[in-house]
Amino acid sequence: MSGRKLVNLSLVLSVISMMSSPLAVLAKPSTSKESKPKPEYIMDTSRIGQSNNGMILSNQILELGVVTPSALRLQGEQAIRMGNISRAIQVLQKAVEMNPLDMDGRVLYATALEKKLIKQKKRDPKLYNYVIKQWTFVFKHSEFDDQKMQGRNHLINLVGRAPRWHESVKRYLANVMIAEDGEVAFGGEAQLQ
Structure with a gap:
């Protein structure tokens, strides 16, 4: 019998605690001197971002x-x-x-x-070479196939071909980059002046 009374008592206490928790939210906050004042930086910071509906x-x-x-x-x-x-x-x-x-x-x-x-109307050869280097880096060093394909496709559009599987980056760049006084044309049709 004592076990049954103990179970009933625990049920009653759990029901009372469940009922009291929503009521505690409605209660007025205490104004005791023990509560520490909140620093200003925790309060409203909407001035920082000039909020546009919270964005x-x-x-x-x-x-x-x-x-x-x-x-x-x-x-x-x-x-x-x-x-x-x-x-x-x-x-x-x-x-x-x-x-x-x-x-x-x-x-x-x-x-x-x-x-x-x-x-650019008159395309800059330095920028052209730099773009080729960036896409070559993406093609050679990315972990994911979609990024490799994206780099490969951009290299084909810019230069006319992607690096071959056995071709080193240094050799590929030496073959496809143009001189700084050259003329830039997409698709591998770059011509020297």
């Missing part, structure tokens, strides 16, 4: 002090979407410098550089 704009990321490669990559991706290629190159270059083996950042960086190259 922080991407151009405010650097103002907030969040300077991680991922944040810079997101900001660069947004700049590419908005058509601000020079800003995208600037931000993505910083992201690649901070994390050189991040292939997503490198792909976005190479994409932004390639868009800048395509927009």
